[in-house]
Amino acid sequence: MTYLQSTYDPFTTVGFDRIFDRITRMHETATKATGYPPYNIMRNTDTQYSIEMAVAGFTEADLDITLKEGVLTVKGNAEAKEDKNYVHRGIAARSFVRTFTLADTIEISGAALENGMLIIGLENLIPEEKKERKIAISSYKSKPELLVE
Numbered sequence: 001m002t003y004l005q006s007t008y009d010p011f012t013t014v015g016f017d018r019i020f021d022r023i024t025r026m027h028e029t030a031t032k033a034t035g036y037p038p039y040n041i042m043r044n045t046d047t048q049y050s051i052e053m054a055v056a057g058f059t060e061a062d063l064d065i066t067l068k069e070g071v072l073t074v075k076g077n078a079e080a081k082e083d084k085n086y087v088h089r090g091i092a093a094r095s096f097v098r099t100f101t102l103a104d105t106i107e108i109s110g111a112a113l114e115n116g117m118l119i120i121g122l123e124n125l126i127p128e129e130k131k132e133r134k135i136a137i138s139s140y141k142s143k144p145e146l147l148v149e
Helices: 017-032
Strands: 039-043 048-054 063-068 071-076 096-101 106-114 117-124
Touching: 063 106, 071 117
Parallel strands: none
Antiparallel strands: 039 048, 048 117, 063 071, 071 096, 106 117
């Protein structure tokens, strides 16, 4: 779906269509969410995050992690094991797709599977020109010249 400016939109914008498309995708994903598998998102430092997903019963071969156009997708492919006779089956063993929309400055630093937990490392790499910087204030006598065309 592409965002089209309407007569009710009080702002005129150019080049933000990607953002509106991303918001639409996020909304569509949220309405389909099932809550499985459960996950945590943690802030480890000011620039480092991690996603923990409880994927008990899945092996590395059963999991697929991809990043495309700012969307991190984790897929779990569960093979049905019908050879077991369960009295009670409380551990879910179903396939899943879980997506996370990442900011443009977020990079994946790695992924690991340990004791049924999939841990995906994320790092916020902000370019120097986007970081906060101090602007010197000059006196009136040394005022910077204004460019006039």
